[in-house]
Amino acid sequence: MTRTDTPPFAWDRVVSARGQRMNSSVIREMLKITQRPDVISFAGGLPAPELFPIEAVRQAASTVLDRYGPAALQYSTTEGHLPLREWLAARASITPQHVQIMTGSQQSLDLLGKMLINEGDVVLVEAPTYLGALQSFQPYGPQYVQVPTDDHGIDVDALETLLHTTRAKLLYAVPNFQNPTGRTLSLERRQQLVELTARHGIVLVEDDPYGALRFTGEALPSLYTLGLERAGHPDHNHVVYSSSFSKVLVPGLRDAWVQAARPLIHKLVQAKQGADLHTPTFNQMIVAELVEDVMPAQIERVRQAYGERAGQMVQSMQRHFPAGVQYTTPQGGMFLWVTLPEQIDTAPLLQQAVARGVAFVPGAPFFALGGGHNTMRLSYSSATPEQIERGIAALGETIRSALD
């Protein structure tokens, strides 16, 4: 049989309904056009690579091969490397049985979606919210309801009203230095959010990849901690905590974790068995080797660098942005959020900015149900102060010329 006899296999016909709901990340597609070497990019969300503790990783890799021998390269348990789970558990006053190691927090979101979301289930998300969460949940067919936010994060009063009209199963929130806005949920609202979701029997998923990267202001308790105080026991806590080593060590090892009540952890273990058996043994051991002696100094270094860069970006915006442009002033993390006058659409603006040598991410894709046409996300984490000044100046010019 020759190639001319064989029609192409009709892949469209066999893709599941779930598969048809999936799309490529809009941002990922957009990043391709912004990756010209002559463009200063605030579009990505990459941790600063020049700060990576390369020598410490090299040393840790060698140490775990000495200490564990072939076990460092063998299959291991789905739950994860026990010393790492013990270390995480001790920090949160829970037991290792409440901790599941994951292959990046993207997997945490995927498996939570898989385990919790039936087609049509109402999932509450911030407006705007983390795009990666929408992408993980999407195949499971959620019905999103957007919760309004302001400078202090989720508008809890608006949420309370919503809860009287919608039967939600899950609320997804990024309380610290949110991606994309850089905003932080206030303490009072944290308490209200925990109480409100507990009373309504709603699973509260707290995504906290940036919490350790606070450069100004005081650390606030996690929703998980507040939930634990309220419930009295980790198995009664309705808050599910997701975090990762990607922003506080390195992302390329893909090590993350979930803290939750054991009945949920038990289901996540089953989901993970079918999803990838376990997170790479070697990588978990390397991370466990680094958490005590390397991570604290690494966090300090990253905090200081990101604090300087965020400060520079805010200063540059004050200098170069026209009146009527608003922006958040983050207390930590990697992002800030810019709101332009209503008449400007940031999607076409991106082309003009790239022509002037600067890139950002338009804000609209971060809204599950639309909105935010006049917003943009800027990342300062992997640009130098000098690049930030030049890039923001160019962006200011772009905005001015669009306003004219």
Next chain:
Amino acid sequence: MTRTDTPPFAWDRVVSARGQRMNSSVIREMLKITQRPDVISFAGGLPAPELFPIEAVRQAASTVLDRYGPAALQYSTTEGHLPLREWLAARASITPQHVQIMTGSQQSLDLLGKMLINEGDVVLVEAPTYLGALQSFQPYGPQYVQVPTDDHGIDVDALETLLHTTRAKLLYAVPNFQNPTGRTLSLERRQQLVELTARHGIVLVEDDPYGALRFTGEALPSLYTLGLERAGHPDHNHVVYSSSFSKVLVPGLRDAWVQAARPLIHKLVQAKQGADLHTPTFNQMIVAELVEDVMPAQIERVRQAYGERAGQMVQSMQRHFPAGVQYTTPQGGMFLWVTLPEQIDTAPLLQQAVARGVAFVPGAPFFALGGGHNTMRLSYSSATPEQIERGIAALGETIRSALD
């Protein structure tokens, strides 16, 4: 509010229908009782750890940090490390665009299930089949139909009959040294299987983790290669090939891949974005560093060891098993399959075997729709010849005493 005020959160109530379909691996639970140090275990399916190329991995880890610097620890593309995809593509006479790197072949199966299986879709599986595939597919709600097998693998005539009465979407097969039986699909049947599934528009998923580990007989072309010859172009090939570095290098790095037509790869990239963003950068680079200079000798070493161990197990079975017990003689891989007289149920037999100091896996869980109560899987990959002789002697006694 104190702990007595707070009822436990009703996790059962919020678990999705999909989540309720999931279960822990029966084998995984069983392995716990067989992991006593005084028990010789043929139950697990672990590659021999004493053969792992530890020093080569250490060196490769250091080399990639030198060569790529922070990029080895940074986020990377969902498709995977290009040099690794190029190397794999060249071997299969396809392009890197037909290759997707995965976090273990368990992820390949999960994402194929996610992308292809709608609830109620008919999925054809061998009887018996790889349990991990059932676990990956299960949450997506397939309706399994079992295809009979004999010593030469899938009974293609029986399959043809089945295809007239069932509307199947996907057939899952392990043609080389199948897990659990150790059987190999003959060349003639490979050709028939490829032709038959192509004509019926059925996706043929070929899982081939052990193919390189042949210790006797001649290598046979993969279903993927036959599908490619038939179709004339990789984008028209209806065979999807899944394999992994777990058995030919080390499992603890979790590096695997899928070869398929680009329309399917395109969907798998989307699925993987939501599932874990990408396979750990560092691990992919380490594997790419090892495939040329270390892997060929490693495969040779593993083949020789497994060949000796399989030979020893067959000899010991000839010596110690009573008449009426049948077993397969594998030409490669890690497993063989034992069929006892009908009146014996291997599930209760396991307890008696463990009491005599030897463990196996009862065969029933490998049948998607039941059967095989009198079968068992034995793995010889990680036992010494001396342990094999002692363990098989003890198992022979156990069988004899059950037959009495």
